[in-house]
Amino acid sequence: MxxxxxxxxxxxxxNPRPRVMHVITDLDTGGAETMLANLVVAQKDLPxxxxxxxLTPGGTQAARITAAALSVRHLGMRRxxxxxxxxxxxxxxxxxxxxxxxxxxxxHADLMALLALLLSGxxxxxxxxxxxxxxxxxxxxYALGLRIxxxxxxxxxxxxxxxxxxSHAGRTFHRSxxxxxxxxxxxxxxxxxxxFRPDSxxxxxxxxxxxxxxxxxxVGTSARVDPMKDYPTFMAALGHMQRVYGLAAGRGTGSLPDxxxxxxxxxxxxxxxxxxxxxxFVSASAFGEGFSNALVEAMATGLPVIATGVGDxxxxxxxxxxxxxxxxxxxxxxxxxxxxxxxxxxxNLGRAARAxxxxxxxxKRIVRDIETLHGDW
Numbered sequence: 001m002x003x004x005x006x007x008x009x010x011x012x013x014x015n016p017r018p019r020v021m022h023v024i025t026d027l028d029t030g031g032a033e034t035m036l037a038n039l040v041v042a043q044k045d046l047p048x049x050x051x052x053x054x055l056t057p058g059g060t061q062a063a064r065i066t067a068a069a070l071s072v073r074h075l076g077m078r079r080x081x082x083x084x085x086x087x088x089x090x091x092x093x094x095x096x097x098x099x100x101x102x103x104x105x106x107x108h109a110d111l112m113a114l115l116a117l118l119l120s121g122x123x124x125x126x127x128x129x130x131x132x133x134x135x136x137x138x139x140x141x142y143a144l145g146l147r148i149x150x151x152x153x154x155x156x157x158x159x160x161x162x163x164x165x166x167s168h169a170g171r172t173f174h175r176s177x178x179x180x181x182x183x184x185x186x187x188x189x190x191x192x193x194x195x196f197r198p199d200s201x202x203x204x205x206x207x208x209x210x211x212x213x214x215x216x217x218x219v220g221t222s223a224r225v226d227p228m229k230d231y232p233t234f235m236a237a238l239g240h241m242q243r244v245y246g247l248a249a250g251r252g253t254g255s256l257p258d259x260x261x262x263x264x265x266x267x268x269x270x271x272x273x274x275x276x277x278x279x280x281f282v283s284a285s286a287f288g289e290g291f292s293n294a295l296v297e298a299m300a301t302g303l304p305v306i307a308t309g310v311g312d313x314x315x316x317x318x319x320x321x322x323x324x325x326x327x328x329x330x331x332x333x334x335x336x337x338x339x340x341x342x343x344x345x346x347x348n349l350g351r352a353a354r355a356x357x358x359x360x361x362x363x364k365r366i367v368r369d370i371e372t373l374h375g376d377w
Contacts, residue, residue: 020102024052025108033061038191091116161183197300206273207277219238222281226252228287279304285326303350303353
């Protein structure tokens with residue numbers, strides 16, 4: 001009865017006993033959600049395909065996962081509304097499916113997965129890996145409830161079998177918060193090089209849709225509107241530029257302030273096409289980034305990139321792009337202007353960026369690494 005109430009996927013699970021159960025806070029479009037969807041879709045043909053459990057229902061990434069004939073279960077929670085029944089549902093799912101490994105993603109899911117596993121009676125037979133996805137968060141910008149959950153996670157962090165960060169900066173930051181993991185590992189994100197790739201046809205199509213010519217210089221970014229992403233700095237830097245167009249895609253960007261030669265596209269399902277329209281990609285985050293999916297997707301597309309020195313951005317880019325200080329409008333505007341005026345350097349950086357992703361962050365390699373990690377338990 002419980003399972004029938006919370007199923008989002010096919011009528012029957014492809015495998016009644018998945019080896020790995022993923023528990024995540026939600027399946028809207030975001031870095032963690034996208035990476036989880038990338039991972040499980042790539043694993044759909046495994047003899048024991050994974051099961052995904054979301055605390056909340058729906059979401060664009062849930063649709064991606066179920067389209068691959070994988071099951072998504074949700075616990076019926078709503079944001080800002082604690083629901084004890086959700087914990088009971090997760091306990092019952094763990095007892096029913098008996099996974100060997102539970103991998104949780106983000107703070108609320110980490111806490112819920114730990115409590116449910118302890119109550120399920122399977123603590124000795126199921127291994128729990130927590131997942132942390134950010135680095136130097138400015139927690140004063142976020143709700144008290146989130147700050148309480150993070151403090152609880154830090155206090156309980158010795159109980160999971162391991163904590164897995166998606167960045168070295170994230171691991172360092174969480175240790176500073178008081179995380180005392182038995183094992184504190186780093187498993188970076190990956191990108192599908194066949195989906196995110198240079199495409200001259202897509203470039204022409206999207207520019208025609210926007211009404212700008214091929215010779216116009218278009219600078220873009222891909223991020224939800226959030227204090228972490230620092231749209232004020234990005235847009236202020238664009239405001240300093242002459243004969244430069246700006247573009248932003250992501251949840252809430254359709255409501256950004258009007259600015260001349262600027263396109264706020266909102267959330268887009270066709271980001272591989274949109275990225276191809278750009279001449280330069282910018283990640284302007286002020287804090288909190290761990291491993292930026294958007295940055296690596298742009299690099300895989302063959303774009304030159306500028307990123308603020310937040311999280312692992314400098315490590316990801318190495319010498320294939322430009323790193324500037326966060327919250328520095330002048331430095332960002334100068335970096336954009338330098339690349340705009342040096343087409344040959346832009347082309348060389350774009351090639352180097354794609355080569356760096358192919359060598360280090362190709363999704364196939366990252367999936368193998370994560371499968372090895374799960375197989376160790």
